[in-house]
Amino acid sequence: MKKQYDKKRVVLNLILIAASVALLIYANENMSFYSKRIINLCAVYAIMGLSMNLINGFTGMFSLGSAGFMAIGAYAVAIFTVPVDVRAEVFYLQPMWPLIANIHIGFLPAMILGGFLSAIAAFLIGFPVLRLRGDYLAIATLGFSEIIRIAFTNLQTVTNGPLGIKYIPSFDEIWWPVGVAIVTTVFMFLLIKSTYGRAFKAIREDEIAAEAMGINLFKHKMLSFVISGFMAGMGGALMAGILGTIDPKQFLFTLTYNFLLIIVLGGMGSISGTIISSVIVTAGLEWLRIADEPMIMFGYHIPMFRPGFRMVVFSILLMAIVLFFSKGLMGTKELSWELLGNWYKRQRARFIKKDPSLKGGGSK
Amino acid sequence: MNQALKTMVPVLETKNITMRFGGVVAVNDLSIQVNQGEIVALIGPNGAGKTTAFNVITGVYTPTSGDVLLKGESITGLLPDKITQKGVARTFQNIRLFKNLTVYENILIAKHLRFKADFMSATLQLPHARRMEKQMHTDTELLINRLGLQSVKNEIASSLPYGQQRHLEIARALATEPELLLLDEPAAGMNPQETDELTAFIREIKNEYNLTVFMIEHHMDLVMEISDRIYVLDFGVLIAEGNPDQVQNNPKVIEAYLGVEEDA
The missing domain is CATH 3.40.50.300 (P-loop containing nucleotide triphosphate hydrolases)
Structure with missing residues (x-):
């Protein structure tokens, strides 16, 4: 019986994959530049959410350094993929540092380089800060994230300082961001399913007990921190590739709060929750733009609808969600066919209770 | 004597x-x-x-x-x-279980210290990591059956009655061999x-x-x-x-x- 059930699940999964691929191809071919940009941003936010959830949701450390790691990845792409002949135009105040002025690599190697540089930064920062706990860790990582940003602001000959870097070859296809997001998601699922994922959860549940069970706290926290740094670097690299121009102001610590919002909303410790909420937050913020435009109802100009109002609406919606789903949309659960099936059964039972005539699926 | x-x-x-x-x-x-x-x-x-x-x-x-x-x-x-x-394994005066995880997971985690593969092989489920992972599950099943915890195997640890939580904590300590x-x-x-x-x-x-x-x-x-x-x-x-x-x-x-x- 169990085998039959597994078979059913495989079929359902194949249908889901086929449908998603078809949908993505359709989206890539037929959607407008604007819609594709939103899909790309959803993908990047999903990667960043996963990166942050690995530390905050699965390993139970409160880290707020995402924006800094993202900046490292973004600048790796920005510095090395801008065509050599336009570099003089970009770096017009001070010429680029001669050592790197002529190095040009493709997007893929630059993205991977970004991931690795970010992971190295996480490793170096991890040594002092991972000995801290709770709020102290949050403050320290937040501080390091700002240090990275300020360093980039002042490294004029490498990053072009506050002017930022433009003419980054960008793409309007959705394949890079969506592809990396899918690979990251699969990687996270496998990692969390593995014994290392369980060790992370043990640290989240109770550090002292985890240590007493032979789990090396520092090593595992570092592992989680470095993997998260790598993902954030990749996310930043994709961001640079989508936008085509970056400057240090984009990586202010407020950016980190967007990701924090995503993981809190989706559920600390849920991969599928992170994906769902990254789409809700990114697409929802775009959809709410109607609140930013003047609104005329019954011939009366409603004064509240003006630029900035969408953030008010958004915040109210968020508060409602946090009030009614205090553990986020998914808690620590993952979306699965069983979960959907159970939910369907529960809802059906509720309707039958209200209206017994529905029983029997209307075959009477 | x-x-x-x-x-x-x-x-x-x-x-x-x-x-x-x-x-x-x-x-x-x-x-x-x-x-x-x-x-x-x-x-x-x-x-x-x-x-x-x-x-x-x-x-x-x-x-x-x-x-x-x-x-x-x-x-x-x-x-x-x-x-x-x-x-050397220990239990704690005030029970320290992994509260939100199941009984099975609690014991499985205690087997982590005998796992010798790196995280990449474990994540990508390479053959040797897979073998070790399988061994961990077999050992855990064995211990659970031996210590009479099979009926609560999939319960969340914090939902167990107090006496059984103590029991589980000792079982978890035993899992570290x-x-x-x-x-x-x-x-x-x-x-x-x-x-x-x-x-x-x-x-x-x-x-x-x-x-x-x-x-x-x-x-x-x-x-x-x-x-x-x-x-x-x-x-x-x-x-x-x-x-x-x-x-x-x-x-x-x-x-x-x-x-x-x-x-x-």
């Missing part, structure tokens, strides 16, 4: 350990010895420094002075995870019937897994029934040692527990 001769191989020794917190001396010049296959209890009034002694042995604290030896090898100053890997098991007040908060069950359980696992048991306990009936030897600690100082009868009749122990009779 034959028994005594057979069990003279020391598993755990502490040599003059002192633990100072600022001006407070929690443990003062403590030397104890726990031999292979023994059940030894550490008793004493509240605040005597029993748990501190445990924390020094398991590496939570590094002693101010003195040495902790495990089978003749110094483990002083090692981190708790290293000491667990060397075969220890030679020496340290139990910090295993019978705390248990009723007499549960205490009896626990006594039987400790004896059983001790024989089955070839353990040496060192425990802190307040339930005197449990201590007197199960221990081969007892150490008594008061204000961080060892005041008595010996078998249950000797300790029970030691005037110093009676004094520590009941207080001195005031001169009239």
Whole structure:
């Protein structure tokens, strides 16, 4: 019986994959530049959410350094993929540092380089800060994230300082961001399913007990921190590739709060929750733009609808969600066919209770 | 007496350990010895420094002075995870389970320390990592069935009744494959019937897994029934040692527990 059930699940999964691929191809071919940009941003936010959830949701450390790691990845792409002949135009105040002025690599190697540089930064920062706990860790990582940003602001000959870097070859296809997001998601699922994922959860549940069970706290926290740094670097690299121009102001610590919002909303410790909420937050913020435009109802100009109002609406919606789903949309659960099936059964039972005539699926 | 001769191989020794917190001396010049296959209890009034002694042995604290030896090898100053890997497992006075995880996961996690592959092979499920992972699951199933936890296997740890949580914590400690098991007040908060069950359980696992048991306990009936030897600690100082009868009749122990009779 169990085998039959597994078979059913495989079929359902194949249908889901086929449908998603078809949908993505359709989206890539037929959607407008604007819609594709939103899909790309959803993908990047999903990667960043996963990166942050690995530390905050699965390993139970409160880290707020995402924006800094993202900046490292973004600048790796920005510095090395801008065509050599336009570099003089970009770096017009001070010429680029001669050592790197002529190095040009493709997007893929630059993205991977970004991931690795970010992971190295996480490793170096991890040594002092991972000995801290709770709020102290949050403050320290937040501080390091700002240090990275300020360093980039002042490294004029490498990053072009506050002017930022433009003419980054960008793409309007959705394949890079969506592809990396899918690979990251699969990687996270496998990692969390593995014994290392369980060790992370043990640290989240109770550090002292985890240590007493032979789990090396520092090593595992570092592992989680470095993997998260790598993902954030990749996310930043994709961001640079989508936008085509970056400057240090984009990586202010407020950016980190967007990701924090995503993981809190989706559920600390849920991969599928992170994906769902990254789409809700990114697409929802775009959809709410109607609140930013003047609104005329019954011939009366409603004064509240003006630029900035969408953030008010958004915040109210968020508060409602946090009030009614205090553990986020998914808690620590993952979306699965069983979960959907159970939910369907529960809802059906509720309707039958209200209206017994529905029983029997209307075959009477 | 034959028994005594057979069990003279020391598993755990502490040599003059002192633990100072600022001006407070929690443990003062403590030397104890726990031999292979023994059940030894550490008793004493509240605040005597029993748990501190445990924390020094398991590496939570590094002693101010003195040495902790495990089978003749110094483990002083090692981190708790290293000491667990060397075969010392412990439970906690206030139960520390992985509360939001299932019973099965709790035990599975304790098998992590014997996992020898790196995280990439584990994540990508390479053949050797897969084999080890499978072994972990088999071992966990075995232990769960052996210790009678199969009926609650998929329950969340915090949803278990109190007695069973204690049970699970011992099971989790056993999963790390220890030679020496340290139990910090295993019978705390248990009723007499549960205490009896626990006594039987400790004896059983001790024989089955070839353990040496060192425990802190307040339930005197449990201590007197199960221990081969007892150490008594008061204000961080060892005041008595010996078998249950000797300790029970030691005037110093009676004094520590009941207080001195005031001169009239």
